[in-house]
Amino acid sequence: MRALAQTLGIGTASLYTYLPGKAELLELMVDRVAADQPLPAAEPGWRAGLGDLATADLAAFRARPWLLQVATSRTVFGPHVITRYDAALALLDGCGPAAIEVLPYTLQRALDRFAFGLDLVLDAIGARITAARR
Numbered sequence: 001m002r003a004l005a006q007t008l009g010i011g012t013a014s015l016y017t018y019l020p021g022k023a024e025l026l027e028l029m030v031d032r033v034a035a036d037q038p039l040p041a042a043e044p045g046w047r048a049g050l051g052d053l054a055t056a057d058l059a060a061f062r063a064r065p066w067l068l069q070v071a072t073s074r075t076v077f078g079p080h081v082i083t084r085y086d087a088a089l090a091l092l093d094g095c096g097p098a099a100i101e102v103l104p105y106t107l108q109r110a111l112d113r114f115a116f117g118l119d120l121v122l123d124a125i126g127a128r129i130t131a132a133r134r
Contacts, residue, residue: 049087
């Protein structure tokens with residue numbers, strides 16, 4: 001946070017007006033990267049589309065090594081990340097029973113990671129309320 005504040009020419013404490021901490025900054029950065037990535041076209045088929053997503057993800061990881069640290073620590077559910085998830089699921093629409101067998105696991109994993117992230121956010125909010133009451 002200190003390095004970012006120096007780059008922006010502001011005090012570190014000023015950043016906390018906009019972001020509670022580094023984790024939230026990283027979430028915004030991940031969502032921004034997702035916004036810059038192309039969405040797959042459904043026309044060539046689901047395999048090609050998922051391949052396009054994987055290729056774009058690999059390019060993003062190579063261009064921004066810090067993404068690997070964020071990707072292993074928690075799932076980010078910003079609006080652009082969700083758009084990419086929706087595009088991936090749309091590729092599987094109409095694929096038959098095989099896709100139906102995969103989707104519940106994928107959705108369960110997504111819900112699990114969402115709950116984990118929500119729990120962290122609620123804890124952070126609770127901590128801020130507690131600190132404000134002191």
